[in-house]
Amino acid sequence: xxxxxxxxxxxxxxxxxxxLMNRIxxxxxxxxxxxxxxxxxxxxxxxxxxxxxxxxxILIRELAxxxxxxxxxLSRALEALHKDGLIRRETxxxxxRAIRVFLTNPGRDVYERLWPHMADAYxxxxxxxxxxxxxxxxxxxxxxxxxxxxxxx
Amino acid sequence: xxxxxxxxxxxxxxxxxxxLMNRIxxxxxxxxxxxxxxxxxxxxxxxxxxxxxxxxxILIRELAxxxxxxxxxLSRALEALHKDGLIRRETxxxxxRAIRVFLTNPGRDVYERLWPHMADAYxxxxxxxxxxxxxxxxxxxxxxxxxxxxxxx
DNA sequence: CAAAATTACATGCGTTTGCAATTATCTTGT
DNA sequence: ACAAGATAATTGCAAACGCATGTAATTTTG
Numbered sequence: 131x132x133x134x135x136x137x138x139x140x141x142x143x144x145x146x147x148x149x150l151m152n153r154i155x156x157x158x159x160x161x162x163x164x165x166x167x168x169x170x171x172x173x174x175x176x177x178x179x180x181x182x183x184x185x186x187x188i189l190i191r192e193l194a195x196x197x198x199x200x201x202x203x204l205s206r207a208l209e210a211l212h213k214d215g216l217i218r219r220e221t222x223x224x225x226x227r228a229i230r231v232f233l234t235n236p237g238r239d240v241y242e243r244l245w246p247h248m249a250d251a252y253x254x255x256x257x258x259x260x261x262x263x264x265x266x267x268x269x270x271x272x273x274x275x276x277x278x279x280x281x282x283x
Numbered sequence: 284x285x286x287x288x289x290x291x292x293x294x295x296x297x298x299x300x301x302x303l304m305n306r307i308x309x310x311x312x313x314x315x316x317x318x319x320x321x322x323x324x325x326x327x328x329x330x331x332x333x334x335x336x337x338x339x340x341i342l343i344r345e346l347a348x349x350x351x352x353x354x355x356x357l358s359r360a361l362e363a364l365h366k367d368g369l370i371r372r373e374t375x376x377x378x379x380r381a382i383r384v385f386l387t388n389p390g391r392d393v394y395e396r397l398w399p400h401m402a403d404a405y406x407x408x409x410x411x412x413x414x415x416x417x418x419x420x421x422x423x424x425x426x427x428x429x430x431x432x433x434x435x436x
Numbered sequence: 437c438a439a440a441a442t443t444a445c446a447t448g449c450g451t452t453t454g455c456a457a458t459t460a461t462c463t464t465g466t
Numbered sequence: 467a468c469a470a471g472a473t474a475a476t477t478g479c480a481a482a483c484g485c486a487t488g489t490a491a492t493t494t495t496g
Contacts (some may be wrong), residue, residue, distance in 0.1 A: 135402055135405060136402075137398075138333060138336055138398065138401070139336060139337050139480090140338055142337070143334065143338070143424065145338045145421055146405075147405065147408070147409075147420070147421060147424065148311050148401070148404075148405065149333075149349075150310065150350045150421070150425065150427075150428055151304050151307065151308055151424065151426040152308065152330075152427055153349075153351055153428050153432065154304065154424065154427050154431065155301065155304055155305065155308060155351075156286055156351040157428075157431040157432060157433070158301050158431070161431075172451090172452075174452095174453095177305075180291060180302075181296065181381070183291055183292060184291055184292050184295070184296045185296070189474085190475065191473085191474060191475080196296065196302075196306075198305045198306055198308075198309040198451095198485075200453075200454060200455090201474080201475070201476090202455080202456095202475090202476075202477080203452080203454070204453065204455060204475095205475065205476055206452080206453085206476090206477090212462080213444075217493085222474095225462070225474080225477070226460085226461065226462085226475090227460065227461045227462070227473070227474040228314055228461090228473090228474055228475080228476080229475070245290075245291060248291070248301070249288055249289075250289060251301075251431075252300065253297075254430060255427045255431055256427065256430075257429065257430045258426055259368065259390065259423055259426055259427070263419065263422075263423055264423075266419055266420075266423075267300070267419075267420060267423045268298055268300060268303070268417075268418065269416075270412055270416055270417075270420045271300065271303040271304065271307065272297065272303065273411055273412055274303075274307050274408045274409065274412070275303055275306050275307055275310075277407055277408055277409075277410045277411065278310040278311070278314075278407055278408055279306065279308065279310060279482095280310070280406075301454065323446090325481090325482070327482090327483095342444085343444075343445065344443085344444065344445080352483095353483075353484060353485090354444085354445070354446090355445090355447080355484065355485080355486095356482080356483055356484070358443095358446055358447080359447090359482080360482095361482085362446090375444095377494085378443090378444080378492070379444095379445090379490085379491060379493075380443070380444040380445070380490065380491045380492070381444055381445080381491095382444080382445070386439075430478080437495105437496105438495100438496100439494100439495090439496090440490100440493105440494080440495080440496100441492105441493080441494070441495090442472080442492080442493070442494080443490100443491080443492070443493085444489100444490085444491080444492095445488105445489090445490090445491105446487100446488080446489080446490105447487085447488075447489100448482095448485105448486090448487080448488095449484105449485095449486090449487105450468105450483105450485090450486105450494085451482105451483080451484080451485100452481105452482085452483070452484090453480105453481085453482070453483080454479105454480095454481080454482090455477100455478105455479095455480090455481095456477100456478090456479095457476105457477085457478085457479105458475100458476080458477075458478095459474100459475090459476080460473100460474085460475090460476105461472105461474080461475105462471105462472080462473070462474095463470100463471085463472070463473090464469100464471075464472090465468100465469095465470085465471100466467100466468095466469095466470105
């Protein structure tokens with residue numbers, strides 16, 4: 131059995147995974163900041179577009195999970211995206227409480243302008259990490275998410 | 284040379300590292316939420332205490348990097364921590380613009396109450412990840428941070 | 437060595453966020 | 467079938483955040 135860290139001081143900050151992940155995500159977000167600002171997008175808006183580019187027509191409550199934002203925050207983010215014509219909302223056929231969200235063509239265009247910056251930041255992260263290590267890394271991340279996620283996806 | 288992802292749709296959200304890391308950090312933060320609320324702490328406050336538990340007497344600008352918060356946000360977080368008697372601030376001897384931050388005993392107590400929850404969340408993450416994989420994972424995180432960080436630490 | 441540029445931290449102010457409550461719809465149990 | 471409870475999304479309101487700016491101190495440079 132793998133014992134967790136006993137004290138942060140003993141483990142050292144530089145070996146503490148949540149710390150490392152925070153630092154890395156902070157830099158990743160910073161790398162996207164300029165382009166997001168140029169497009170007038172907030173983080174929840176940017177993430178919504180990214181998720182929608184993969185899973186179009188998703189329910190709002192699912193989108194909130196994928197984008198890791200509160201539903202109330204997402205609600206307002208979608209309102210803004212809709213006002214800018216980047217998404218379209220449709221009441222779900224089976225459940226009239228639920229709403230499905232779709233990317234419009236302008237929305238897809240905005241996302242396509244964003245994606246190269248995400249890909250660049252992604253690539254910059256993994257410089258000097260060989261393919262095997264990268265694969266193992268992703269596999270571990272998947273295991274971790276499986277361990278702690280609340281939803282089935 | 285390892286080529287980055289060409290399209291998010293092809294790669295799949297579930298293989299996209301920033302997405303996975305966001306999801307995981309979201310759950311990690313959620314796991315601490317209750318205890319933070321009970322202690323009346325915000326995220327920047329909680330992170331400040333954690334960093335200070337390891338590097339006491341750190342400069343504010345360094346703390347901002349370690350805690351991954353804006354300096355303006357940190358300034359207010361420290362103000363609140365000071366008002367609650369959890370930290371102490373001292374002008375740096377060599378540079379009178381700079382301020383060093385120290386944990387008080389009550390501050391250390393609060394942190395010690397927080398730490399078990401961090402350790403629990405940490406352990407929960409790595410369930411089913413063997414030691415070798417975990418070591419490799421941390422090593423990759425360190426490489427990644429080295430790739431993209433702006434500061435020397 | 438004085439002026440200009442930089443750095444450290446704090447703060448004013450508008451925006452964003454999160455919690456709690458609300459509305460509307462669906463599901464469950466009797 | 468109907469009341470009670472759960473769920474989907476939105477919204478009011480106060481707290482938190484981030485950008486830009488301000489003040490003070492240090493470093494650079496001509």
